[in-house]
Amino acid sequence: MAERPFTLADLELLKQWDTPTICNGLEIVTPERRAIGFTVEPMVAIDPKAPPMVGLARVGMIRAKEAPRSKLTDRADWYDYVATSDLPTVVVLQDIDDRPGYGAFWGEVNSTVHKALGALGCVTNGSFRDLEAWAPGFQMVGGRVGPSHAHVHMVDYGKPVNVFGMQVQHDDVIHADCHGAVVVPADAVRKLPAAIDLISRREKVILDICRDPGFTPAKLREALKRSGEIH
Numbered sequence: 001m002a003e004r005p006f007t008l009a010d011l012e013l014l015k016q017w018d019t020p021t022i023c024n025g026l027e028i029v030t031p032e033r034r035a036i037g038f039t040v041e042p043m044v045a046i047d048p049k050a051p052p053m054v055g056l057a058r059v060g061m062i063r064a065k066e067a068p069r070s071k072l073t074d075r076a077d078w079y080d081y082v083a084t085s086d087l088p089t090v091v092v093l094q095d096i097d098d099r100p101g102y103g104a105f106w107g108e109v110n111s112t113v114h115k116a117l118g119a120l121g122c123v124t125n126g127s128f129r130d131l132e133a134w135a136p137g138f139q140m141v142g143g144r145v146g147p148s149h150a151h152v153h154m155v156d157y158g159k160p161v162n163v164f165g166m167q168v169q170h171d172d173v174i175h176a177d178c179h180g181a182v183v184v185p186a187d188a189v190r191k192l193p194a195a196i197d198l199i200s201r202r203e204k205v206i207l208d209i210c211r212d213p214g215f216t217p218a219k220l221r222e223a224l225k226r227s228g229e230i231h
Contacts, residue, residue, distance in 0.1 A: 002171075006189035008087055011054045011173065014189070017196060018052060019177045022184065025195040029188045039123070039180035040165035046131065046140040048178040053120040053139050055088035057172040057183075060157035061096050062126060064103025064150040073154040081157055083117040090174040091119050092181075094161035095126030101143045103150025108133035111140070123174065123181040125163045141176050202227040 014022065019038075027034050060078060082089060091114060095101060106122060107130035114122070114135075121139030122128075127146035134140070143164070160169045166181055168174065173184040184192070205227040209219050 002086065005187050006173075010189050011087065013193060014054045014175055014184070015052050019175050019179045019182055021196055021199075022052075022175045022192065023182050024199050025192040026182065026184065026188060028195040028198065029191045030185055033185070036167075037185075038166055038182040039163060041125070041143070043123075043141050043164065043178075043180050044144055045178035046128065046134060046142075050121075050139045050177070052175055052177040053088075053090055054173065054175050054184075055090040055120050056085055057092045057168050057170060057174050058082045058085070058089045058119065058157075059092050059094075059159065059161045059168055059170055061094045061155040061159070061161060062105050062152055063097050063155055064095065064105070064126075064152035065097045065099065067151045068153050073156060075154055078154050078157050079113065079117060082114060082119055085118065089117075089119045090176060090181075091122040091124075092161055092163055092166075092168045092174060093122060093124040093126060094163050095124060095143070096155065100125045101127035101146055103127070103148055103152040104129045104146050105149065105152045105154075106140060106142065107149065108135070111135035111138045114138065121176070123163055123166075123176050139176070141178065141181060 023038060104127040106128035112135040115138040123141050125143040127144050128140050128142045129146055158170055160167060168183055173186060173189060175182050175184050206223050209215060209223040
């Protein structure tokens with residue numbers, strides 16, 4: 001078992017907050033990453049109401065627009081790679097075609113296979129399909145929905161990827177939901193709950209004033225002074 005500065009219980013705790021809230025907390029815990037480490041393009045969640053997924057990244061690259069020009073990466077080896085973890089995983093798959101999503105790697109079969117391998121879901125700039133035959137409980141946050149798998153094939157895995165601006169390495173902690181995804185630095189995992197609590201208390205001062213029947217701009221100005229910087 002790998003030595004990490006967090007446990008399964010720490011990862012499970014982070015599921016109680018959505019991904020924007022995690023990003024808020026990271027602005028306090030790791031201010032140097034305020035503008036990096038998260039997806040920056042619109043994404044489609046197969047189940048927008050699903051709880052956040054939090055797990056270790058299993059990273060890979062695919063193509064689909066053209067047939068393979070060299071020896072294929074064995075997909076069974078990829079499956080072995082995804083399955084090798086002592087904690088839940090989140091697949092992060094970069095489609096490196098010039099038009100990502102031309103063909104879908106994800107559908108009924110791969111959602112079912114990866115769920116069986118212990119993955120919670122996937123974050124990809126590529127496409128997915130088979131919406132009515134999708135593996136229940138396996139979340140997908142992807143670039144778009146498409147009908148065909150075209151020439152989809154695995155190019156490589158285990159190496160750093162970039163999905164909509166989010167740079168991810170093997171075993172990075174991923175937090176993702178319908179808003180998108182963010183990398184949580186390992187040493188930030190246990191610091192986030194306290195940071196999120198601080199932000200929530202600051203925001204409450206402003207929200208309470210705005211929801212009060214006696215709201216005035218002057219009261220808002222005073223609340224802003226008391227709350228400190230929140231965003």
